[in-house]
Amino acid sequence: MRRKSIRRIALAAGVTVIALSACFGFLLYQPLMVASGYTSKEICSGTFVSGLDPDQVYADMVEPEGAIGYISPLIRFDVNPEQREVTTTIAGFYKTRAVYGEGMGCMLVHQPDDVNLVAAADVDTVIGLSDSQGPEIAGNAMVETKNERLRAALDRAFAEREQPPYIRTQAVVVVKDGKIVAERYASGIGVDTPLLGWSATKSVTNALIGILVRQGKLNVDQSAPIAAWQDEKDPRHLITINELLRQTSGLALKQTSSGFDPASRMIFLERDMAGFAEHAELAAAPGSQWAYTDGNFILLSRIIRDAVGGRASDVRQFAQRELFGPTGMEHVTLEFDATGTPNGAMSMLASARDWARFGQLYLNDGMAGTDRILPEGWVEYSASQTLDTGYGAGFWINQAVSGNAPYGLPWGMPHVPQDAFFAMGNMGQHIVIVPSQHLVVVRLGMSHHPDGLIAGADRLVADVIEALADK
Template sequence: MVARRLIAGALILAVPVALAVIYRPDRAVRVAASAVADSVCAKTFVSGLDPDAVFAETMDRPGIRRLRAGMRYRLDRAAKIVDVSMMGLLGSRAAFHDGFGCVLLHGSEAPYLLRSDLEALKMPKSPPLLPEIAGPGVVEASAPALKAALVHAFEEPAEPPFRRTKAVVVVRDGSVIAERYAAGVGVDTQLPGFSMTKSVVNALLGIMAQQGILTPSMPAPVPEWRASGVPRREIEVEHLMRMTTGLALDETNSGFDPSNLMYLYGDMAGFAVKAPLIAPPGTRWAYSSATAQILARIIRDGVGGPEKTLALAWRELFNPLGMRNVTLQFDASGTLQGSANMLASARDWARFGLLYLNDGAVGGRRILEDDWVDFSASPTLDTDYGAGFWTNRSEHEYAQGRVRIGIPRDAFFASGNLGQRVVIIPSQHLVIVRLGDSVDPTGDIRGLGRLVKEVIAATQP
């Protein structure tokens, strides 16, 4: 009897221990600490926001809020370093490098420091191809209905989940016709786009395709996959762009999935490329930030390194569009954080959207390959995801639902966590940008639908 009780007790103890060994809750906590460290670092040193307010809003995110009782941060303004830990344990550090944003540090690992003259890169040799979209001051809506649309976009409910809209910019026929900003945010304030960075990766790939460096249909140039007999060698660039690689890189935002765990590695793409194949490429879709990070490494290797990645972005994308307030962040290995974390002003996000509204050409010059925009906005398999953009040009229920709430059928959009959106609507000659910190699980899609619907109504002849 005593032996049975001992065995039963041992089994009861063994189950949680085994689960802890398998799921490694410490890793999930470190993933959360990394997200908080990067957020506080970037929004403090790049956006110029108050770190206490940033920390409080970040700790209210789904999946992180359950840790707020024990999570703390420490900011060293002189060294420009942010440390975040859970009761002094399982910490993460983010360090700011002027002009290059924040990089997550792991242990004693020394990050790759870009050796680019950023100011020289940002000094274009010729005027922007895209005409100026607004003057220096905030553009107030002239029509009462348009002004009301922006007022509604900033309204807060009486109870959570709160919307926390930070910026809205409306561009029609190439000019800002209305914009509004939250307190502490202005026309030049750089705000994180989160996964809208994936759309920027799409643009860089489109530029490389235009220059003949790669094609979507080519086998993905990943050295680890090129050996004979390796199943992953069948993965094409387009499979990565459309998230149909068949790799075990599904993103669940649990803190345990590969797309979250990659933030614990200095070489995020180096971690991601090792994932096993679980389905034939092109047959299965699963949202995955890790696939975008692999694309970022393909860009890095294809143009010749981190410095040339930065040069490509400024010379071929940002400068021609007149984007001035932009920060690209890199991981510790020197690879662009292509899955997330580019910061830009709301106006610059709008300028980026205009490239796609104008079918990839500005000022008579083709920046993106012919048909690249339609390719990017066309749905993947039976989903509402294209290639780096979400799309309403789909029969998927989510696309149909967005159409019902007022976002036109031809619309497609860059989308990031917490409701970051650049909505491109060719039929209306509109680009609408919404940036903020919405903790609604949908990223306040209904609020976005109302904004789009009211802007369209206010701009009809």
């Protein structure tokens, strides 16, 4: 009897271990696939769009993110220069693949036919994609300032720590009265190097929506034109474009960037990002609560795609003709998912000068030279406060409120004039617009220390304003 009991206990224990292992594996499947997809996608973009060293991209951008450092010994990525693709596995499993296409950057491949979209981009060049006629902010050579205090401000922005977490500033551009007065770049990066803006891309989506509003194709107060929500019995049919822009849609698309969250799944596991987002239920009544999520801007990206023709090439032509060309943005890559929807939440790469030109558009109230790009009042609308937050409509505003913004960051920049507003992205991407100073300051990097995040941007802009006051 005792042997039988021991066998039963051992069998039960074995079954329990197997069940727990299966459960644990199931729970970890999504975050490990997200980690693999993140590695493939960002190394692909960094290598084939920005022209950076893939090992350095991994070390600076990928490995320090979240818990990836703990599993780093298990991660293997392979860069294929001939096929222009990156493949990643974790412990030999969780395989993902990202492929580069000329003019549309890198895209995660979820099924064999997905590569057709990338291949089409290589052969179907967008007419006028390289044309730009916007106001010039500098010549071809890098602008080096003679202002000692301004040089000191740049020195401070590029100063590096001796140990991790590092600051990794890649570029700083200062535009005063419409002209670059100072700029600096890290080794291997120049005036033409496209750099990832992360969530600063949301502000570009704001601009594309604004252009469609100017053209009379959209209205911010209209219900979002999403087919899945059109039944009046569906409470989501009340969600407006304004609420998507202001992050008050109420959709249950929580974003923690942990790999477990719906937003991470949407970006790195779903071939149709907007299709995933549109099926989210409501967690709050539209307009009642602020909750930051990429999902709102992926839905706006689908709205833009459908409004301009429905294809990736239509979006590229529209963005070039209506925004990039008129503002003089020459080195821009807007990336897409496998359905041709732009990732307008976090995936546009542009040179630091181009990000500065974008900021200049908002400094000039939506005008590029004598051409009106954004509708009258759009900049004021974009920089107006949402509920009790430091957020506007696709831009952050310099409003000090209680508590912290997402990821524990402070709201606003306390040492910068209150009229400032800014585009902001992960790892310290900032395009800061200060109307009272006729100033745009761009800071881009791969930062994992507060000195490279909003606190560092606050200090940099304050230092620049002080240095220029002594001019």
